[in-house]
Amino acid sequence: MPPRNKRRGARSSAPSTQRPQGDQYHHAIPRFILRRYQAGPRKSNAERRAEYRRSGVDPDQVLYYDVASGSLDERSVGKIYGKKNLYRDASNLSNVNEVEEKLSLLEREAALVIATLHSELPRRTVTLKRRDLDILRKFMFVMHYRNVGSTYYDPDLNPTLRQWLIRYQAEHQCNTHVDVWLRVMRYYLDTPHSQIVDDAHAEFKKYGLGEAFAQVVTGVDPAMEHPESLAYQLQAEMYFLGIWEAEATSEFILTANAFGLWEGLVPPADAIHRIFLVSPRIAIVLRRNTPPPLDAEAPTKSNLLSIPQKKATSRLVNGQTGISLSDMNDISEWNRHRSPDDVFTFTITKLTLDQTDAFNAVLLENVQSDGAITFLGREHMLRTLRVFWNDPLQRFNRQKYTSLMRYLSIIPQPLSHTSTSSSLEPVDTELYVALMGIVLNQAKFISGYDRALSIYRLLQATSRRQTCPFVTQHIYNLSVFMNSCRNHSTTLGVPAFRNPTGKSSLHLKMSLPSELSLKIFTTLENFVSKTLGAKMDFEEDVLGKLEKEVTLLAFLDWLDVEMPMFLIKGMPVMDIITVKDAFDV
Secondary structure, X not given: OOOOOOOOOOOOOOOOOOOOOOOOEEEOOOHHHHHHHOOOOOOOHHHHHHXXXXXXXXXXXXXXXXXXXXXXXXXXXXXXXXXXXXOOOOOOOOOOOHHHHHHHHHHHHHHHHHHHHHHOHHHOEEEEEHHHHHHHHHHHHHHHHHHHOOOOOOOOOOHHHHHHHHHHHHHHOOOOHHHHHHHHHHHHHHOOHHHHHHHHHHHHHHHOHHHHHHHHHHOOOOOOOOXXXXXXXXXXXXXXXXXXXOOOOOOOOEEOOOEEEEEEEEOOOEEEEEEEEOOOOEEEEEEEOOXXXXXXXXXXXXXXOOOOOOOXXXXXXXXXXXXXXXOOOOHHHHHHHOOOOOEEEEEOEEOOHHHHHHHHHHHHHOOOOXXXXXXXXXXXXXXXXXXXXXXXXXXOOHHHHHHHHHHHHOOOOOOOOOOOHHHHOOOOHHHHHHHHHHHOOOOOOOOHHHHHHHHHHHOOOHHHOOOOHHHHHHHHHHHHHHHHHHHHHHXXXXXXXXXXXXXXXXXXXXXXXXXXXXXHHHHHHHHHHHHOOOOOOOOOOHHHHHHHHHXXXXXXXXXXXXXXXXXXXXXXXXXHHHHHOOEEO
């Protein structure tokens, strides 16, 4: 078992040298992460110091878009994503910046682990010892916790903690809820990862697992010793860790809330993913251990769940591949099995361009009106922003990026031959030719089904076709159909079990005769408009009719992957028999 450090938020003895007591700028995002968003070769500490002495300007500069002012400029990493005296503890007379210094130690250890992730990218796998994985897990939790100091223990915002806070503040001489936040921060920093998890299991043994977590909603027992360990244990043991790499011609953007951001929802109110950005190339993603379709009948909502994420394989020092316990809350039994030298191997998930766009869209959607964005490549950001901009579902979020779009559209230097300039072209030639061939009646098809299928196949690489109005309208209408179906399934009580492979178990036929094609589209249109109550917003011209048929076909294909039970229980029997004829059995 990992060695225990000093426990319970205790303060270490003050060193002989006098600590600086003045104001300090404390980062919510560590500088070592911000530096990965610098253009050009990475500099050593000595090189940065020499450059600063020579120029008087901080050499650590990154692009920074301020949403509130709509400004884009280069700023020093020493003055962004933080605030003055964020972790200052005025009650600690010997060293008001003790918490910041402890955070720096954790960041230093985590930086080494994250450097390993980057160095292992070409191998497609990363192997970490338990001690390094524990450091990474703690760093990720603290990265999120450090950003919520003003609200986390505010009794007005979290009334279920009020009685516990009264006891805790009196016991530890905390004058305000921010003092509580700082003391609990010290507990997280001073206590080993495994011990915090043990503290949570001790609460489970005392109260029961369900009751311990229920108290967070109904009211925490004032006598509970470590309710702060529950949130830590939840993230540490209820989510498995994955390492995602951005597609080669794109990158991950950085936002103020990109550390611990929740994505996806499964009832009653649990996150499917928790996102942690560590560089333009790597994101660490925590996914619920139990796939939502298997533990919830109500529909789940996630834009990232279709991205495959393998669980790590383990090799313990005793030669076993896992820990099997008779009592999961028996701390002594846990400690007999785990070792800091246990080894875990992670398969890196290399995202496609569409998947990278979906990931960045989650970040862009959640940027606050007073937030900010940092990115590495202007061309990559422009393409990413265009994808987001042309998504009809994001029409209310576009205004935050109006100025950024204008700035990035004026790229002063010519694009290199190795750039992604082709992805910035406003016209998709292949799709344009296909649509014009149908409009001008130059392309001949046996049926409307065959015609719609030819366009639907082209639309499956959506991120490269976002600038076409036909596509943006298609995405919007398809989303309306899908949301209506999810709501209807809840009303009927039809379980929303997703195909676990993320792929169709059935395959659309390559061709259908005209009579059967008309019958299937009529059935689908009646079902969507009358049964689901979805608005059919299409023009009456050739393109409008084509768009309707393509959307209905895409909806049918989506049903087979995301809600296959609908093809069994969610539609009238005769409708099911009809639409099944579109698939090869």
